[in-house]
Amino acid sequence: MDQNTEFILYDTYPLKVKCDETIEKYSNKIKIPFYIFNIYIENHKGPYNVLLTSNEGDNIYCNVIEKSPKNELLVSSYIYETLKCKKNVFITLCKDKIPKGEIIQIQPCSKRFIEIKNLDKQLEKLLSNFSVIFVHQKITLVQELKTYDFLITNLIIEKDIKIPAISLCGGTVKLDLHNPFLEEIEADIKKNKNSQNSEEEKEKIVFNYKQILGCEAEKYDYEKIKNLRKKAYDSL
Numbered sequence: 001m002d003q004n005t006e007f008i009l010y011d012t013y014p015l016k017v018k019c020d021e022t023i024e025k026y027s028n029k030i031k032i033p034f035y036i037f038n039i040y041i042e043n044h045k046g047p048y049n050v051l052l053t054s055n056e057g058d059n060i061y062c063n064v065i066e067k068s069p070k071n072e073l074l075v076s077s078y079i080y081e082t083l084k085c086k087k088n089v090f091i092t093l094c095k096d097k098i099p100k101g102e103i104i105q106i107q108p109c110s111k112r113f114i115e116i117k118n119l120d121k122q123l124e125k126l127l128s129n130f131s132v133i134f135v136h137q138k139i140t141l142v143q144e145l146k147t148y149d150f151l152i153t154n155l156i157i158e159k160d161i162k163i164p165a166i167s168l169c170g171g172t173v174k175l176d177l178h179n180p181f182l183e184e185i186e187a188d189i190k191k192n193k194n195s196q197n198s199e200e201e202k203e204k205i206v207f208n209y210k211q212i213l214g215c216e217a218e219k220y221d222y223e224k225i226k227n228l229r230k231k232a233y234d235s236l
Helices: 034-043 077-082 111-115 119-127 182-193 199-213 222-235
Strands: 009-015 017-019 029-032 049-053 059-067 073-075 089-094 103-108 132-134 138-143 146-157 165-167 174-177
Touching (some): 034 059, 034 089, 059 132, 073 077, 103 111, 111 182, 119 138
Antiparallel strands (some): 029 073, 049 059, 132 165, 138 146
């Protein structure tokens, strides 16, 4: 299986789609019409994954959690907004099981991500809302009423093979966070070091930076942080 591998798909249906606020907001969970659900479970053993395609050609892998009460597709607000669901979408059932992955390579879309407390745990919690993720998928983490976007850049299974999507159902997946904003963060630290910020504000900036680098330094030490930044950058 190479990077261009696509999963075998079959039986495509056009459906009207609605946003269901009872479904976890930032997840890929959906509810499908009973007649499609019955066809699927008769021909496939779970987990039940499907591919949704909008009229504009945008795709997203989703997980079927149950039947919808009416003849319509019910999705989370994340899926609704991602697919810009103004009209019908097409649902395609995945015939083959999507393989489990070993490594998720992910990167923040903004340097604001250094504000996030307990970043690793928060990302793990966010990903627990997804049964399937795919390359170039954007996921949104919410903390203290602020939103932070992250981009899935690569998905890797055994023997360093990259594939377009992986299943998160069962097993353990390693998160590999790449920070493309190291230079900007370093500049911010240097700027704040030379400013009139209070010691408390400076310590907060450094604390957030330490969190990204895994730095255990107890003092505001620019040279030490610079060396740690370089070491972290070289290890990426």
